[in-house]
Amino acid sequence: xxxxxxxxxxxxxxxxxxxxxxxxxxxxxxxxxxxxxxxxxxxxxxxxxxxxxxxxxxxxxxxxxxxxxxxxxxxxxxxxxxxxxxxxxxxxxxxxxxxxxxxxxxxxxxxxxxxxxxxxxxxxxxxxxxxxxxxxxxxxxxxxxxxxxxxxxxxxxxxxxxxxxxxxxxxxxxxxxxxxxxxxxxxxxxxxxxxxxxxxxxxxxxxxxxxxxxxxxxxxxxxxxxxxxxxxxxxxxxxxxxxxxxxxxxxxxxxxxxxxxxxxxxxxxxxxxxxxxx
Numbered sequence: 608x609x610x611x612x613x614x615x616x617x618x619x620x621x622x623x624x625x626x627x628x629x630x631x632x633x634x635x636x637x638x639x640x641x642x643x644x645x646x647x648x649x650x651x652x653x654x655x656x657x658x659x660x661x662x663x664x665x666x667x668x669x670x671x672x673x674x675x676x677x678x679x680x681x682x683x684x685x686x687x688x689x690x691x692x693x694x695x696x697x698x699x700x701x702x703x704x705x706x707x708x709x710x711x712x713x714x715x716x717x718x719x720x721x722x723x724x725x726x727x728x729x730x731x732x733x734x735x736x737x738x739x740x741x742x743x744x745x746x747x748x749x750x751x752x753x754x755x756x757x758x759x760x761x762x763x764x765x766x767x768x769x770x771x772x773x774x775x776x777x778x779x780x781x782x783x784x785x786x787x788x789x790x791x792x793x794x795x796x797x798x799x800x801x802x803x804x805x806x807x808x809x810x811x812x813x814x815x816x817x818x819x820x821x822x823x824x825x826x827x828x829x830x831x832x833x834x835x836x837x838x839x840x841x842x843x844x845x846x847x848x849x850x851x852x853x854x855x856x857x858x859x860x861x862x863x864x865x866x867x868x869x870x871x872x873x874x875x876x877x878x879x880x881x882x883x884x885x
Contacts, residue, residue, distance in 0.1 A: 691779050693727050700731045702779035705764065705823050707816075711774035712750040714761035716783050728781035732828040734794035734845070735821055736785055736852045737874070739864040742803030744768040749798055750775055759783060764820060768800040770812035772820055778828075786858035790843075794852060795824050799867065807864025818874065822881040832884045833875040851875060 690703035719725045743749050746767030753761045753775050761782045765773045775798075776782050784796040799817055801807040809817075825833060834848040842852050851871060854862035867874075879885065 690777065691727075693779055695729060695731060698731075702727075702732070702777070703827050704774060704777050705772070705820060705827075707772050707820055707823055708764070708774045709771045710747075712747075712754055713777070714753040714775050714782075715756050716753065716759055716761040717776050717780040719781070719788070727779045728792045730789075730793040732778060732793065732795055732824070733830060734790065734850045734852055735824065735830075735833065736790060736794040736796045736854070737817065737821075737863050737867060737871070738762060738784060738796065738798045738854055739801035739807045739809070739862055739867055740765075740798050741801060741807060741862070741864070744800040744802075746771045746773045746800065749773070749800065762796040762798040764795070765798045766800060766813050766816050766820065768810045768813050770810075770816035772816055778824075785852065785854050785856075786860075787856075790852055790857060795828075797821070799863070801864055801866070805861065805864065806866040806869075807861070808866040814870075818877045818881070821874065822878045825878060825882060832882065833878045835871045835875040837872075 690701065692699055692701050694700070718727060719729075740749055743752065744767065746765050746769075749765040749767070750773050752758055753765075761776055762784045763774070763776045763778055763780075763782050765775055767773075778795055781788070781792045782796045783791065784798075785791050785794070797817065797820065799809050799813050801809045801813075821833070824830070830850065832848070833851060835851045836842050836847065836849040839856050841847060842849050843856050851874075853868060853871070854860045855868075
């Protein structure tokens with residue numbers, strides 16, 4: 608009798624953890640088809656998800672073991688802070704990368720895998736999209752998750768709970784983050800380490816690092832002012848200067864969680880203060 612009760616309790620806990628990861632994070636365990644017709648499988652990982660669930664969702668990813676990836680950087684190409692100049696729709700666009708990063712691990716999940724003639728993003732950067740990690744707090748753990756081709760998801764930058772910033776994709780490359788190719792082609796996507804449960808709070812260190820990183824992205828990409836709107840249609844259509852979007856705009860997700868979502872206006876305000884605009 609006790610054994611059956613224990614099994615039922617374990618099963619219930621697993622369901623709760625899986626539901627939290629699916630609804631909250633930059634990713635979930637259900638395949639999403641974005642507007643380009645490409646399929647990207649959003650995969651959530653939480654430090655509290657049982658081992659068997661992690662095996663199913665992340666192909667063996669273990670956040671307590673896979674934390675130091677210095678010797679495991681991707682061979683898919685050298686990352687460069689110098690960036691690149693790329694011609695997009697007849698216009699030469701200069702891309703660079705943030706010098707705020709402490710390290711990098713380049714994900715193989717980028718751009719349009721169905722079109723070899725598009726080896727980079729197809730739009731200049733004019734948008735910021737912030738995600739939450741739904742329980743993965745170590746930045747190297749986030750990087751390890753996105754280093755796997757089977758994950759079929761990525762972001763440009765990841766921020767750990769200690770404020771450390773890693774580059775996951777160069778800014779010239781489109782990430783697979785928002786369940787929408789048009790958004791990911793024009794946005795720099797950032798995953799911020801958060802708690803596993805709603806409202807998916809982030810640490811003060813991570814929040815401060817986020818402000819610094821977004822300021823740096825805006826300065827280098829000539830984004831003169833960051834504009835947040837509480838209206839999703841305004842955000843999606845970039846009306847009234849809106850240039851901040853969130854994952855929940857494009858998919859049935861809680862991402863970036865209510866903690867960050869409620870602070871998007873504050874993020875814009877602090878970044879604009881750093882940019883010298885009101």
